[in-house]
Amino acid sequence: MQVPETFDYERATSVDDALALLAKHGDEARLIAGGHSLLPMMKLRLAVPEVLIDINDIAGLDHIRIEGDEIAIGAMVRHAALKDSALLFEHYQVFRDAESVIADPLVRNRGTIGGSFCQADPAEDLSAVGSALRGSCVITSVEGTRTVPMRDFHQGPYETAVADGEMLTEVRFPIRPGxxxxxxxxxxxxxxxxxxxxxxxxxxxxxxxxxxxxxxxxxxxxxxxxxxxxxxxxxxxxxxxxxxxxxxxxxxxxxxxxxxxxxxxxxxxxxxxxxxxxxxxxxxxxxxxxx
Amino acid sequence: MQVTMTVNGDAVTREIEPRMLLVHFVRDELGLTGTHWGCDTSNCGTCTLWIDGEPVKSCTTLAVMAGGHEVRTVEDLADGANLSPLQQGFMEEHGLQCGFCTPGMMMTAQALLDKQPDPDEATIREAICGNLCRCTGYENIVKAVRWAAEHPAGADSEVSA
Structure with missing residues (x-):
């Protein structure tokens, strides 16, 4: 039986709440979205967070929409929704291609784009898509938001630009006609x-x-x-x-x-x-x- | 910590460790052993159950994460002693041999049928590609799902059709 090390569980009800919980618990806290990367690592005890902050109940992070000349995707959009989105397919067929070969439909029902990016696995598919499209990542903290180019977001295997007390809230891709x-x-x-x-x-x-x-x-x-x-x-x-x-x-x-x-x-x-x-x-x- | 969720329509509350996985919660805390515990690595899919109507792998979900949500397990497919059309399909088409993968297969297939009542073979195979079976070669499982699609009211529908 694979059992994670013990941890405390908190559930965030909003982005502000999640940020407050991150501030309260410091660098031993981890956000958990779909959990399909983090939980396997915790079960193998490669990851041993002291506190898990569940962000699945946060409303307003599950959008796929046009904003100006960009497509904005909330960090909690699940793989299944990325695969099925007609709006996304209209502008970038690459998402449906990639989502058809990421894990399986059951995993895709839980895993999220934000979780995939933040896991930063060097063999991860969506991260390669994001880099190809030269999107950007919106990172939120109590100080406000900052936007980081996708190619600066991933800093190495399992390392991203998200610092302690911050969370990825949105990813954006420029629309490219033709x-x-x-x-x-x-x-x-x-x-x-x-x-x-x-x-x-x-x-x-x-x-x-x-x-x-x-x-x-x-x-x-x-x-x-x-x-x-x-x-x-x-x-x-x-x-x-x-x-x-x-x-x-x-x-x-x-x-x-x-x-x-x-x-x-x-x-x-x-x-x-x-x-x-x-x-x-x-x-x-x-x-x-x-x- | 205390967790409350709805399982097969009933509210349940238990005092559990946050690290308890949902598969162990339904099996060991609730005694619902229809959900099987297999690979423990989100590969095999026999632990598949529904959270809020979506099939997910319960070995890779914390029980506390299901708190406040609706869980449905394979025990809820039958109506008392009456098997569901999908369960009948697995019987009619010999959709199982050892039976270990069957609860996950059925929970995934039922979710497909609810969204798409008449799926073709390719759609079925795509839907169940996260559920592994080492006995059947999948052929009879696909036939079982097709049987259910063709008999939406179960065995009786053949008579009335």
Whole structure:
């Protein structure tokens, strides 16, 4: 039987309440949302918080809506809602792609986007999507809110920009007209962590890639991305040859380790192949040729 | 600490440790052993029950987190001695062999049928992909769910149809 170490349980009723509880309990307190990353770590005693602050009852953190030229997603939006959102799919097909291969439908009923980002697992899928889309994270504390670019949010494995006394309350993504996006993942079996995975968006101006974003998971790409590959493609025609150049850079510049999910050269191969596929599908979707 | 929740329509209150998992709460505190405790790592899905109408894995949920919410377990599928259409489907189509995965399979499948009364095979397979079965190869489980879809009133509906 896997049993967490003992802890005290508090339930927050609002963001202010959660922040007050964080302030009261200090750095030994952890927020718990869906719990599908934190509880397994607690059961293995890799995480031993003294206080858990349950934020599932906080209202107003479950929105997916347009605000100006951005899509705003509340931190408590669950994976299942991200997968089913027509609004999100209209602007970024990549979410439905990714959510179809994150864990399984039961886990997706509980896990949240905020929890995924804050867990910052180096093989996590949504974090790669967020990095590809160059979104931003809204972090709230008693002093107010601050907005951190997604690529600064993730500071390393299991490390984020969220400091003691703060919580992630929203993630935001710029709307990019004329863009398409996609997520490509290879896993050992349904519901598993990625052997490697790549998310992308491609924004077209005619046949030219006016902007592009790449997010790579599980291949030790810093901040889940390879900016050199994006730079190589930006402003170039959206051709297979140019996509291959970007894909090769992902192969060369990622730094995967060999583990039970595969040897490093295989993961590099996947980084190239999945980048190529994600770019190709993103461009096709930008042209309206692929749903 | 004290926790109160609704389980299968009845309010229950217990004094428990915050670290108690929901699967152990329903099995050991409430004696509802229909919910099975399997892998303990949110992989196998035999501990699936509903919280507020959504199927979730109760080995990865704290009992205290279900406080104030509505829990439904496999014991609630049957109406007294009358099996639900889904339970009948598992009988009719031999949807189980050892039976260990069955409570989770049925709680996941019932949630699917409630949202989508006539799911095709691909939809069923997608819905149950978080529930592992090592006996059936899933074929008969899919047939069992289809049986329930085709007999929404249970075995009697075949006669009246």
């Amino acid at each position: 863009s398409g996006s996609a997520y490509e993942k290879v896993e050992r079996r349904i519901g598993d962590w990625a052997v490697a995975a790549v998310g992308a968006f491609v924004q077209l101006d005619g046949d030219v890639v006016s902007d592009v974003g790449l997010g790579l998971s599980a291949v030790r790409a810093p901040h889940y991305t390879i900016p050199e590959a994006e730079e190589a493609l930006r402003g170039k025609p959206a051709t297979r040859e140019n996509f291959e150049v970007a894909a090769q850079l992902c192969h060369d510049l990622c730094d995967p380790t060999s583990d039970q999910r595969g040897p490093s050269d295989y993961k590099r191969h996947l980084a190239r192949e999945l980048t190529l596929r994600a770019l190709t599908r993103s461009a096709a979707r930008a042209r309206g040729e692929d749903s």
